[in-house]
Amino acid sequence: MSLGRDPVLIFLIGYSFTIAVYLPAKSAAMEVAHASVAVVDEDDSILSGRIIQSLLPPYFRRPAMIQFPQIDRVMDEGKYTFVIVIPSHFQADVMKGLRPTVEVNVDATAMSQASRGATYIREIILNEVRSFLGTRSKTSTSRDGTPGVTLTTRARFNPNMKSSWFDAVMQIVNNISVLAIFLTGAAILRERERGTIEHLLVMPLQPFELMFSKIWANGVVIILAATLSLFLVVKWMLAVPLAGQIPLFVAGMFVYLFSVTSLGILLATVVRSIPQFALLAFPVFIVMNLLSGGNTPQESMPIALQRFMQFVPSTHFVSFSQAVLFRNAGLDVVWPELAKIALIGFAFVTFTLIRFRKMLAAIQ
Numbered sequence: 001m002s003l004g005r006d007p008v009l010i011f012l013i014g015y016s017f018t019i020a021v022y023l024p025a026k027s028a029a030m031e032v033a034h035a036s037v038a039v040v041d042e043d044d045s046i047l048s049g050r051i052i053q054s055l056l057p058p059y060f061r062r063p064a065m066i067q068f069p070q071i072d073r074v075m076d077e078g079k080y081t082f083v084i085v086i087p088s089h090f091q092a093d094v095m096k097g098l099r100p101t102v103e104v105n106v107d108a109t110a111m112s113q114a115s116r117g118a119t120y121i122r123e124i125i126l127n128e129v130r131s132f133l134g135t136r137s138k139t140s141t142s143r144d145g146t147p148g149v150t151l152t153t154r155a156r157f158n159p160n161m162k163s164s165w166f167d168a169v170m171q172i173v174n175n176i177s178v179l180a181i182f183l184t185g186a187a188i189l190r191e192r193e194r195g196t197i198e199h200l201l202v203m204p205l206q207p208f209e210l211m212f213s214k215i216w217a218n219g220v221v222i223i224l225a226a227t228l229s230l231f232l233v234v235k236w237m238l239a240v241p242l243a244g245q246i247p248l249f250v251a252g253m254f255v256y257l258f259s260v261t262s263l264g265i266l267l268a269t270v271v272r273s274i275p276q277f278a279l280l281a282f283p284v285f286i287v288m289n290l291l292s293g294g295n296t297p298q299e300s301m302p303i304a305l306q307r308f309m310q311f312v313p314s315t316h317f318v319s320f321s322q323a324v325l326f327r328n329a330g331l332d333v334v335w336p337e338l339a340k341i342a343l344i345g346f347a348f349v350t351f352t353l354i355r356f357r358k359m360l361a362a363i364q
Contacts, residue, residue: 009183013221016175017229025168025238031161032117035110037082038064038074045091047132051084054124059117071105081107082117094129157243157326165241166326168234170294173321176226177314178285180257183218184264185281189274197360207357211265219257223250244324248331252320252338259313259345262352269355288314313348316340 037060041048055063063084066074071083085103093100104121108114158165191197197210227250234240267284271277289295291305292314298306309315320337323329331338 009186013179013183013225016179017172017225018233020175021168021171021229021233022237024171025164025234025240031163032059032113032120034058035060035082035113035117036064036080037061037084037121038066038080040066040068040071040083040085042068042088043086043090047091047094047128048086050132051086051125051128054128055121059120075105075107078107078109081110081113082121084121091132094133164238168238168240169242169321169325170318172226172229172234173294173318174289176222176253176256177260177288177317179222179225180218180260181264181267181281181285182278183222184214184261185268185277186274187214187218188265188268189271189277193273207360208353210360211353211356214265215258215261219254219261222257223253226253242325243328244326245328245330248334249321249324252317252324252334252341255338255341255345256313256317256320259341259348262345262348266348266352266355269352269359288312291315292318294318310340311344313341313344316344 034057037055039052039055041052052063060082064080066083068085071085074080075083083105085105087100087102090100090102102125104118106114106118155161227246230242230246230249235242263284264281267281268277271280291301291309292312293309298309298315301309316337320334320341323334323337
């Protein structure tokens with residue numbers, strides 16, 4: 001394989017499974033973390049003090065105490081993401097059964113934290129008021145005034161809802177797809193441009209053997225790189241607890257690569273140069289990436305689009321990867337997804353082989 005003599009491709013593979021996995025997981029976190037907050041406490045009561053003390057790390061930094069006239073200036077300077085104004089007589093009004101208003105000023109330019117942080121602050125204030133009054137949270141009340149249903153939420157598989165855990169694994173899944181498409185397609189087109197295929201055609205080799213040599217060689221490289229990335233980047237550097245069986249994931253990746261590398265070869269038979277291939281392959285990958293369920297849930301898509309994506313292998317591989325790596329699903333659970341990937345892969349390989357034979361016949 002010519003990969004060892006191509007430093008650009010080696011750098012691309014290394015970058016895709018190291019930096020391109022680590023940076024999005026660390027820098028694109030959507031949860032609230034160390035948000036700056038200031039408080040205008042005009043009540044200076046026990047209840048307002050409890051609210052201020054409840055704004056704790058790692059969600060918020062230690063609150064800064066400011067005066068009301070300072071609000072506009074500190075918000076214009078971008079010094080604080082949130083400024084909470086607790087009005088005077090707040091505790092007294094709460095104890096009288098009134099509904100005093102707590103003002104929360106939000107710097108909405110901090111998009112990743114603004115909406116969620118405001119929700120966190122709202123829940124913190126409500127919980128402290130309920131605790132202060134000695135009441136419990138009630139989600140509903142029956143007609144006679146007795147407590148109704150109380151909703152208790154527990155997060156499984158990611159208790160702290162850290163987006164980095166999810167993003168890191170999805171980056172690997174997406175990079176497997178893009179590299180499988182581009183490496184195999186570029187290998188075919190490069191040999192075609194350099195005339196290497198003509199030399200291969202004089203040898204006693206069948207088109208089936210030529211095509212599968214590209215699938216096998218590029219697939220092994222991607223499997224090794226992705227497996228190392230799971231252990232070194234995801235598990236060690238990002239400290240993501242992978243609950244599932246890595247050998248089962250590797251086996252599923254092996255099945256998936258047959259279909260997606262075949263897709264790369266198929267696209268290479270349609271065009272005649274690498275720039276043309278890039279223009280064709282990028283839209284295909286973007287559709288696979290955005291609609292496979294790794295970025296947005298399939299259930300939120302139109303029914304017709306959901307049905308169409310069932311014929312795309314990346315949809316089932318994303319579902320398989322999430323089940324194995326996050327939920328520790330075994331083969332008895334994920335075998336339907338593996339079967340679908342294998343069937344789609346067989347169809348892709350068959351159609352690609354037909355196209356590949358026609359391309360070789362045209363070259364001869």
